Amino acid sequence: MATPVVLVAGLHPTARTATVERLLAGHPGSVAVHHDLGEVTRGRVRRTVRDAGRVLDSADVLLAHGCVTCTVREDLLPQLVLLAPGAPLLIVDLWDSVEPRAVAEAIDCDAARETLRLTAVLTALDAEALPDDLTRGERLAEIGRPAAGGDQRYLAEVLARQLEYATGLVLHGGDEDDHELSLRVLTHLAPLTPVHAVAALPRVTGAALCAAELAERVDPGTARLPCDARTDEIVTTVWRSRRPLHPARLFEAVDELVTESVRSRGRFWLATRPGQLLAWDAVAGVVSAEDAGPWLAALPEAAWDLVSPARRLTGALDWADPYGDRVQHLVFTGPGLDPGRFHALLDSCLLTGEEEAAGPGAWARYDDPFAPILNLKETA
Numbered sequence: 001m002a003t004p005v006v007l008v009a010g011l012h013p014t015a016r017t018a019t020v021e022r023l024l025a026g027h028p029g030s031v032a033v034h035h036d037l038g039e040v041t042r043g044r045v046r047r048t049v050r051d052a053g054r055v056l057d058s059a060d061v062l063l064a065h066g067c068v069t070c071t072v073r074e075d076l077l078p079q080l081v082l083l084a085p086g087a088p089l090l091i092v093d094l095w096d097s098v099e100p101r102a103v104a105e106a107i108d109c110d111a112a113r114e115t116l117r118l119t120a121v122l123t124a125l126d127a128e129a130l131p132d133d134l135t136r137g138e139r140l141a142e143i144g145r146p147a148a149g150g151d152q153r154y155l156a157e158v159l160a161r162q163l164e165y166a167t168g169l170v171l172h173g174g175d176e177d178d179h180e181l182s183l184r185v186l187t188h189l190a191p192l193t194p195v196h197a198v199a200a201l202p203r204v205t206g207a208a209l210c211a212a213e214l215a216e217r218v219d220p221g222t223a224r225l226p227c228d229a230r231t232d233e234i235v236t237t238v239w240r241s242r243r244p245l246h247p248a249r250l251f252e253a254v255d256e257l258v259t260e261s262v263r264s265r266g267r268f269w270l271a272t273r274p275g276q277l278l279a280w281d282a283v284a285g286v287v288s289a290e291d292a293g294p295w296l297a298a299l300p301e302a303a304w305d306l307v308s309p310a311r312r313l314t315g316a317l318d319w320a321d322p323y324g325d326r327v328q329h330l331v332f333t334g335p336g337l338d339p340g341r342f343h344a345l346l347d348s349c350l351l352t353g354e355e356e357a358a359g360p361g362a363w364a365r366y367d368d369p370f371a372p373i374l375n376l377k378e379t380a
Helices: 013-026 068-086 100-107 155-165 176-189 211-216 247-259 301-306 309-318 339-347 353-358 371-379
Strands: 003-009 031-036 045-050 055-061 090-093 116-126 168-172 195-197 229-231 234-241 263-268 276-283 286-294 328-335
Touching: 003 013, 003 068, 003 100, 013 031, 013 090, 013 116, 013 168, 031 068, 045 068, 055 068, 068 090, 068 100, 068 116, 100 116, 100 155, 100 211, 116 155, 155 176, 155 276, 168 176, 176 229, 176 234, 211 309, 234 339, 247 286, 247 339, 286 371, 328 339
Parallel strands: 003 090, 003 116, 031 090, 116 168, 168 195
Antiparallel strands: 031 045, 045 055, 229 234, 234 328, 263 276, 263 328, 276 286
16 A cells, blocks of 8 residues: 655644644654755755654755756655665655645655555644734745745745645744734635644544645635634635726736735636736735636637646636636635725726727727736746
């Protein structure tokens, strides 16, 4: 039977180490593998293999390109396959700024499926640091925690993706007030993900996870987005509409939307791009808009069989004439956020009745400030 593998991610190394040590202690004979990327920009990666009592192996790994993908493909997977026969559980202790999705998808591959089975993705969080880190706008390179040379990601961006992708969250450190605040934050950002203390970790040796299904939980077209919620000072509001957005008016509103919320994400469509499902992703004042593929309504029906069942189900639930599955579905979370004002601002970005009646031919002539961003991503 394939050996279970659990990923432990997290920007907070103290919380992540405590989680790994608890797993090692709770599963005698288990082994943890860690790649230290602290000097990856100098071409050096240090791999450590340990059990509950001691370091079993430590070595420098030479990689052709010095990136996370290379580390996983060229060293982590071979190590896990080598260690699998003698371990009841393999624990991948991910470097601070590594996002678990790419690693999970590499492990859940045909070549390794008979040897390894991914059973859990845990993200360990420091209760004292979490609320502040979600508001920090620094790039990883600015604080000495890049995962590769040229890493341009932001700390808050990585933290949000780590906690939203996980199958379980582990809260560690801080005092009682820190725990209560962090739990309120997680209730808004990852409401369906169980939160555990280090001393009460979930079972991690069960059935195999499917990386494709994990991806569907966060991909724009199928994401399990939070619902309206209010917990003391923290507010989450959901804005939905069928009508197309005017690109210039939305572009003018972006700064206000992202600076007054801590986290926002979802899918939307612009009148100038009726075929494109666009992904909205913002955290700590940093926003991105990306082409996430076509709306189902923009595809010939014969092509629907090429998309996943989850994508077809989401499209069916969103479907309404005259725009099919095209929908504005954006979720904003922040302290003291005013839902009424946010909704009014977003409503003002929609086409007016007269503009909507003019039709796609007229919409195509609108100025589109998003074009440099979206067109660049399309040709990159």
